[in-house]
Amino acid sequence: MAAKRVCLRDLVERFGGELVGDPGTEIERVATLRNAGPGDLSFLANPKYRGELAATRASAVVLSASERDSCTLPRIVARDPYLFFAKVLALLNPPERPAPGIHPTAVVEVEARVDAEATVGAHCFVGRGATLGPGAVVGAGSYIGAQAAIGADSRLAPRVTVNAQCIVGARAIIHSGVVIGADGFGFAREGERWFKIPQIGRVVIGDDVEIGANTTIDRGALDDTVIEDDVKLDNQIQVGHNCRIGAHTAIAGCVGIAGSTSIGRNCMIGGAAMISGHLVIADGVVISGGTLISKSIAKPGVYTGVYPFEENRTWTRNAVWVRNLDALAERVRRLERSADRPEESL
């Protein structure tokens, strides 16, 4: 796709690292070891793929010091090959920036302030009092509610919803189907019926946040739901009302976070984990995929709660005991008692 071309010397000058082999080796693209060909730079970050290094047809590779002599290709030895590779990839594939302007099919209410350097795609709606910063891009069919604000250089994919009053910082990347600021799930019982609690808080999102496709972040009930800077959310995540997610935390797909939970900075949460409401998770916590967190976590560490899978017929045999563990433990207790006093057991 990219027509750009760089040589290894350029790359080392830009991004550091040690160059081994011809500094003039030219790179046009980046590819996996397996699929690389001439003109491609590849990389070895996961030792799992070392076997593919010998056979690669790449023109050059990026690897770590420990792999320095694992091949004879022109190569760059980098402290973090994956990060180095990412930077080359970004250099060769800068995001396309559409021309600024408002598409004639878009509806922009008069009181909205769309920066002259912002782009509003086809069939968008921008409500009264909404603000789009310079360089902001709103993809086709997106909806920006009244008084909402999208920061400078933020890119919204097609079909994103940002509801009224919600704030998105600078340099956000928000993918299709995301819904920011729908009502939180709040009801009071009135006899048998439910009485809706109006949700009058906002969603406030910091800078450099990425939000994956079809993720939903509810507006706060009274106070705001807050996503801090550099948070990375994958697809189909649900963030309940009044949650706070700390800076630099990354959350994989299909995670659900119930209302009023606060997650610390620099956390990593695996796919399909579920976090109950009204909890506090400390900074630096790692939660394994598929784990249900039902209590607050006060110190960093890796936390897991997953039923180990096995063949169905062995699962059946074992799982029955899960439902009888208390009884089994009681039997052990009884055996211990009789072992202590063998005369009584007779």
Place this chain on the structure above:
Amino acid sequence: MAAKRVCLRDLVERFGGELVGDPGTEIERVATLRNAGPGDLSFLANPKYRGELAATRASAVVLSASERDSCTLPRIVARDPYLFFAKVLALLNPPERPAPGIHPTAVVEVEARVDAEATVGAHCFVGRGATLGPGAVVGAGSYIGAQAAIGADSRLAPRVTVNAQCIVGARAIIHSGVVIGADGFGFAREGERWFKIPQIGRVVIGDDVEIGANTTIDRGALDDTVIEDDVKLDNQIQVGHNCRIGAHTAIAGCVGIAGSTSIGRNCMIGGAAMISGHLVIADGVVISGGTLISKSIAKPGVYTGVYPFEENRTWTRNAVWVRNLDALAERVRRLERSADRPEESL
């Protein structure tokens, strides 16, 4: 946001409760204990937050009889402080009602019947034979299929899909990204290939239903999928074809309900629970978050099946035994046998 102003006397006249302190105390807004300031009414419903009562700067609070003397502020003693607070919040924050009419960018097919008091937003599509009742609001970019019906005073957020023939009752609130009436997941095997079962049923939704962002409710295969009155669905819920969800049942986010399952009235289902297909769940059942329900439940109660989380290294040590429980139980059995007949065990 709200410019309304009420005094405590007004509130007690409207909603009941006992007033302690100056009846003329004026309220403009509602806020949490922590964030309240002058002019704010706050409330204490969860004893967890009692510590914040002493420090609150609210002008008045709502609390229960047992907390009557926990503070000296002007206060309303209510049987259900949360419900009382919700009513005040609703009073001060009535939903905005857009002006009736059809936005010029909307496409409304000629045979559709849009009530003169309904609102159709920008870039909406309303198919032939579809009906929108008085006061119905269809948000920007929404799609209402042929012969579908939206009841009086129902509010659809932007970017909602209601497919052909589906029925939504009165006073519904449907959030962005919701898809009502996509095809159910039905295929018959034909050798190695799949043969699609046409899905010709509808989705029929009662009155006073709320549906959260990006929730999906599939149309029935032959018969209808039915959501009864006053059901409350949170975000990212999946309801399979031919399910029935009984009145007043509330379901938290990320729950999946497989096809042909019937859930009773007044149930509460926690987040990320999963309910298998072809089951019957009785009225009044409570299912804990993250629980997989694989069998019908005949009587009310609280049901749970969650792997308790712990630090990863202790999880590893324990989980290995989950896969060996049957063997462990067999060892206990052998010990019991030898304890019964010690002479044989020698």
Place this chain on the structure above:
Amino acid sequence: MAAKRVCLRDLVERFGGELVGDPGTEIERVATLRNAGPGDLSFLANPKYRGELAATRASAVVLSASERDSCTLPRIVARDPYLFFAKVLALLNPPERPAPGIHPTAVVEVEARVDAEATVGAHCFVGRGATLGPGAVVGAGSYIGAQAAIGADSRLAPRVTVNAQCIVGARAIIHSGVVIGADGFGFAREGERWFKIPQIGRVVIGDDVEIGANTTIDRGALDDTVIEDDVKLDNQIQVGHNCRIGAHTAIAGCVGIAGSTSIGRNCMIGGAAMISGHLVIADGVVISGGTLISKSIAKPGVYTGVYPFEENRTWTRNAVWVRNLDALAERVRRLERSADRPEESL
């Protein structure tokens, strides 16, 4: 809905099976045993519903040889009653095909190639260089990115997103809210911050694929994400970047598949299962709903890992032992040691 009418003789001529009773029996509709009336064909595929056979008011039924004499109605004995029924249903309910053409509110960039027999709905966007094959239907409000391709006779429901360069084969059915080709979730750490890995691969989808509402399939990082022919995906599934899903595999709702995992052909994956990244799942594997797969699976079979649910109070008693299994096992070990050497235990 359907005005078509067929008699049993026609059906047997078309689809095979043995006819018992009046061959001229006319059928207008298909219905479940319970809801069928005169003019309806019903079927018995699941013995669970045999009780309803006696009471059905259907004009005729389809059943298997073993049920041949379970009723006296005109009937068709078919090898696979469910498949037979599905074919009759499809015959009586052919999908509606909208008139070809581009809706005047759609935006089609000049370099796009829309076949004269394709349909582009209201408020659609078709980017430059995109291709729509003959008979392709793009529902209202959908987005087809630059260079994307939609194969012949594929039907996209309203509000579908197919991002730039992504390929959809022939005869696909893609439901509302689906997002194909959003960026995969890839970041490299740079100190405390995240550096985004550009996602320059595509999504490539074969023929005869169905994708349920609000499902998301991410584009590859470098290589493509691949969905092979005749794959059936239910609603709210998340497929990470660089996954491959083999032909004829069917996946139920709410499943998450993390990046770079390869799933074989003819697999069946139950609802809300979760599959970790970088795994290889063999052909013909069946995964139970709610199971987390954390390791590759090399041979066909049924795999399960689900915590069995029970009443909350018994769960509480048992679950505490899950967190103490290693200690319990150690107690059993100690008992065994002392049983082996009873003199030492004294």
